[in-house]
Amino acid sequence: MVMTDNNRAVIKLKEKFSSSILDVKEFRGEVTVTVKKEDIISVCKCLKEELRYDMLTDVTAVDYLGQDPRFMVVYNLYSIPNKDRLRLKAPVGEENVEIESVACLWNSADWLERETYDLFGIVFANHPDLRRILMTDDWVGHPLRKDYPLQGPGREPYKGRLS
Incomplete structure (x- = not known):
């Protein structure tokens, strides 16, 4: 196997965080930890x-x-000097839908975490400004959750012809 930067990252993470790593997968050259x-x-x-x-x-x-944990938070990272990508995932259960914000490390996390909060309801602890970014402040629910009503909250299903 050719030693890529992805492999180096996985080796380093396994050395430093062996008890933290739940899974490592590689598919078509993309590594997910x-x-x-x-x-x-x-x-x-x-x-x-x-x-x-x-x-x-x-x-x-x-x-x-229907699974436990219900959610998976996904981070896509890029190393400009190494021209290398890495996907990082963290499971979040339905009973405690919270994970620490990474906005303290990357400024780009600010709006990205707000969007994930708005659409999935995942709370990013210690986020500098966690509030809705796409939906209005009075919106009920989180539209990308699979149990969200297809017609929206409080709306009647469409009863006309679709064609």
Whole structure:
């Protein structure tokens, strides 16, 4: 196997955070590392400061309704000096829908975490300004959750013809 920067990142993370890593997968050259949510700040700090993942390109979530944990928070990172990508995931349970904000490490996390909060209802602890960003302040619910009503909150289903 060719030693890529992704492999170096995984080796370093396994050395430093062996008890935090839940899973490592590689598919078509893309590496995904799943870590415990309690360790997200320390893992991200290592990725930024030691492994030079200096750009957070996206934060989002996936709703696995009916599974435990229900949510997976997904971070897409990029290292400009190494020209390398890494996906980091952290499971978040339905009973405590909270994870630490990484806005203290990457400024780009600010609006990305607000969007994830707005659409999935995941609370980012210690976020500098966690409030809705897409939906109005009086909006009920979080539209990207799989149990969100298809017609929106309090709306009647469409009864006309679709074609």
